[in-house]
């Protein structure tokens with residue numbers, strides 16, 4: 582099975598790369614699909630720095646990117662630490678920064694990683710296996726109030742409070758150890774309260790919420806996007822593929838903030854969106870790779886104060 586099928590490759594490469602001699606950062610290397618395509622375009626003049634917090638992803642990508650190894654640096658890191666990683670490598674400015682958010686197919690499809698409600702295993706969900714907090718702790722030790730909050734904030738789950746209560750009651754009898762145990766609890770709850778067919782699996786939102794909490798996904802994204810704008814050279818570009826509305830909203834809001842005149846004047850630089858609307862994968866791509874269906878790509882270019890006053 583493929584490690585991960587990269588989404589909207591052509592749209593990313595065409596819009597992100599502005600010069601072949603530049604330094605590009607792939608903040609989410611995963612299986613190295615986007616990295617490889619960026620390298621195919623910039624090699625041997627340009628440089629790619631690749632980050633991932635998942636050691637398994639980096640090991641796979643290292644093999645895949647061997648043909649370009651003299652122009653690639655791969656670092657195990659959270660992308661929230663983007664600035665310090667680049668500083669340690671001696672890069673003060675970069676030409677393009679790319680994020681392909683969320684989890685890879687390898688992570689979802691590996692039962693031991695505990696991300697999927699379709700595969701029974703210990704409730705883990707850590708992208709970074711060196712971190713202590715995992716889903717099992719959250720499900721079994723967070724208070725009912727904390728669970729309600731994360732289900733509602735990160736899952737936008739209608740029945741957050743009832744599901745948090747159900748989990749709190751259930752774990753008093755028996756700890757909730759596995760992905761299947763948790764998924765079945767949610768399925769049974771939905772079966773009692775809803776009739777007919779479900780559009781998505783009833784555990785989707787709760788699993789998403791727990792995963793976001795385990796990995797601190799939205800706070801890392803926010804931090805990384807601010808840093809990415811700082812570290813970009815003027816006319817450098819930033820591209821982000823997101824897979825759900827919470828991620829996309831974060832990207833949209835931060836881009837919008839950097840487009841404000843007062844922010845641009847305050848910092849001396851800001852962003853200009855490349856396209857008004859996000860780019861979506863084609864129907865053909867979704868047919869080939871159904872996991873691409875929720876993807877949206879937003880792109881922006883860094884501008885300096887000069888460009889603003891000229892307008």
Ligand SMILES: C[S@@+](CC[C@H](N)C(=O)[O-])C[C@H]1O[C@@H](n2cnc3c(N)ncnc32)[C@H](O)[C@@H]1O
Nearest residue numbers: 587609611612613614615633634635659660681
């Ligand atoms: C959708 S996959 C990327 C797939 C990749 N573009 C490819 O072509 O194979 C997302 C990857 O980002 C990584 N990731 C997610 N959040 C991260 C973070 N905050 N810091 C570093 N890596 C992160 C995950 O571990 C995962 O490998």
